[in-house]
Amino acid sequence: MKAFISEIFKDCSALSSKGQVADYIPALKNSSIDNLGITIIDTSGEIISYGHHDKKFTIQSISKVVSLLLALEDNGTEKFFSRIGKEASGDPFNSIIKLETSTESKPLNPLINSGAITVTDMIHGNTVEEKFERLIEYFKLITGNEELKINEEVFLSEKETGNRNKAIAFFLKELGVIDSDPLKLLDIYFKQCSIEVTTKDLAKIALLLGNRGLDPISGKQIVNKKYCSICNAYMTICGMYDGSGEFAINIGIPGKSGVGGGILAPVPERYGIGVYGPSLNKKGNSIAGIKLLELLSEEFDFSMY
Ligand code: GLU
DSSP: OHHHHHHHHHHHHHGGGGSBOOOSSGGGGGSOTTOOEEEEEETTOOEEEEESTTOOEEOGGGHHHHHHHHHHHHHHHHHHHHHSOOSOOOSOTTOOHHHHHSSSOSOSOSSSHHHHHHHHHHSOOSSHHHHHHHHHHHHHHHHTOTTOOBOHHHHHHHHHHOHHHHHHHHHHHHHTOOOSOHHHHHHHHHHHHTBEEOHHHHHHHHHHHHTTTBOTTTOOBOSOHHHHHHHHHHHHHHTTGGGHHHHHHHTOSOOEEOTTSEEEEEETTTEEEEEEOOOBOTTSSBHHHHHHHHHHHHHHTOOOO
């Protein structure tokens, strides 16, 4: 597999010049547009890494997968689904429109921002600080990386400029969907998005998700099996923004991307994959990362469908 990656890597990487790094969070503008890295871990623990695989970047929207798992652990499915829907929105991740127009006042899914902010509210803790403490500890548990921390510059940059997320959070409060103070809650949401990871951290999460919460290397059940299935289903229908259908058809596995350039992708019962390429296509997904996954899927028959 490594030989194949080295063969296709240069062509994939060249695509970066056709995309753009996210700039709506000013601190993300500093990312190097031509970076591309990948880590693939198989169920025996063998790791293949290539390119900028150990570069740290902020996890952004991919954090929604982890907060979703913890909110399910904390609340169980009945309570969870009473506050979060099960459908794709077909709108951009930060859209507010469906909250007002749909008959039920609840976010359509946990991967759009309105849903993710609600999910963060559902994490147990007496204070918002306690909620974040529990969340980052959970991140450490499922990545096996005790060193995880937030990138303060990116956090402050989004806190200062994230007016649309502020609008969403206040609207959710007005609808009675969230309990916490909107600005305090957003502090946790912005912090979870600013957690710095490498492709290996993403690959570890993907490996767990692809093995229904069982770490195939240690043999330990780290996450509830059912919650992993729910998470994989959500990733399939809306993990790649409004490019989710295309990802399902072309690559054929669940995936979750973030505007920092990361992609997490489980190949069920085979691999956990983490990709980094900050140059994004028009839908907000890593342009070179998607190509890399497409070619790998074709060659190694990843598709579940
Ligand atoms: N922190 C970002 C936001 O809510 C995450 C966006 C993303 O990666 O999709 O705007």
